Amino acid sequence: MSRAAPRTVTLTVNGRRCSADTEPRRTLGDFLRQELGLTGTHLGCEHGVCGACTVLLDGAPVRACLLFAVQAEGAEVVTIEGLTPPDGLSDLQQAFSAAHALQCGFCTPGFIVAADALLRETPDPDEETVRNALSGNICRCTGYLPIVEAVLATARNRRTEGAP
Amino acid sequence: MKPPVFDYCAPESLEEAIACLAEYDEDARPLAGGQSMVPMMALRLVSPAALVDLNGVHGLDSEALDPDSGALRLGAMLRTARLERSPLVARHQPLLAAAAPWIAHVAIRNRGTIGGSLSHADPAAELPAVAVALDARMRIAGPAGLREVPAAEFFFGLFETAVAPGEILTEIVFPKMPQGRHVALYELARRHGDFAMAGVALAFGGGPARVVGFGLTDRPVRLSEAEAALDAGAADFGSAGKELAASVAQAAAADVSALDLNDDLQASAAWRRDAAPVVAARAVAAARPTGGQP
Secondary structure (H helix, E strand, O other), rough: OOOOOOOOEEEEEEEEEEEEEEOOOOOOHHHHHHHHHOOOOOOOOOOOOOOOOOEEOOOEEEEEEHOOOHHOOOEEEEEEHHOOOOOOOOOHHHHHHHOOOOOOOOOOHHHHHHHHHHHHHHOOHHHHHHHHOOOOOOOOOOOOOOHHHHHHHHHHHHHHHHHO | OOOOEEEEEOOOOOOHHHHHHHHOOOEEEEEEOOOOOHHHOOOOOOOEEEEEEEHHOOOOOOEOOOOOOOEEEEEEOOOOOOHHHHHHHHOOOHHHHHHHHOOOHHHHHHHOEHHHHHHHHOOOOOOOHHHHHHHOOOEEEEOEHHHHHHHHHHHOOOEEEOOOOOEEEEEEEEOOOOOOOEEEEEEEEEOOOOOOOOOEEEEEEEOEEEEEEEEOOOOOEOOOHHHHHHHHHHHHOOOOHHHHHHHHHHHHHHHHOOOOOOOOOOOOOHHHHHHHHHHHHHHHHHHHOOOOOO
């Protein structure tokens, strides 16, 4: 088989085992959107600077536009779809809505994934920690303040009401 | 844009990886973290005929403390993020741990590798300057076998290193830190995580000082007058840190006046000439003792 030819890639996405054929040059971002129909992961710059394509790879936030789908063989990927409950919004998503932390919404999936990873690792971050953790995500609409507030509010609420 | 068509090899051993590279003459590239390479492919700045994915090669991401020499040996495929978490790095090479949070962003650090950053040799990158500041030794594997190159002889210029086509950087050896060493890294960038416009990695005390500028020219550059100032005043660091920082800044200003500073989209040469002494002073002020090893 030609080394450039399409081959089958099998991985776990949002808890489900998925398989599809793809060329090696297909990025994970495109694979999720095109081959798997998971269009929640957005492609903003496609060269690793905007963070709109952020997904979790084996638990860690990564840029889906800088990974080839073939590299995710056997891995566990979580996208924004995997962080959204079937019957509504997560606490983090609700906090974004309440704080007006999204306007056009294009950057939002990347921010939610990055913030989710941050809060799992650091349940009680201070503002500087939140800003550093989200420094790789660009938003053109909100000016970032409401995003930071939404993440801090989620952390506060989880501490008082218990994690969901 | 999308990366162009390429052949994809996924070797499981170093020998296989070297053989794959050899098949394509000079037109194959190793793929490490991909955080610099893949953007260049997406922008069609490079179009290798083949990518040899190192992520599946066994044994390239090890961390080992040499019991005899006290040197820390890090595999080239170690993720940059690991530098922030590794107990061995924290204890034995804290300048690496101090540098990591300055490197790009969380998501980049989760995939980017130390070997990839060193091999890519971006003039604004932190790790090349840190490697020079720590007198690291690079171990390079190729068809002719294994060889070692000191960091001082590894960086040739913009995106150019001692790693020849067909070779792979496999391991970086960081010699044991002397007792009483202080280290720091400081840089100025537009926003946290952006490319450094001017940066300094330094180490002093317990041995000859190293003050290594990055983001200034096409490679990490030792600021020798700043080093002399640190050597002269290291003993005063605790009691007269501000004066030491000021004398280092003055010396750094002399150093950069002799350099052909970068003039680019990030910053002008004049800005870099003014910023370098400030960065050097702030690095001195931020220096932390390393505790050494018993």
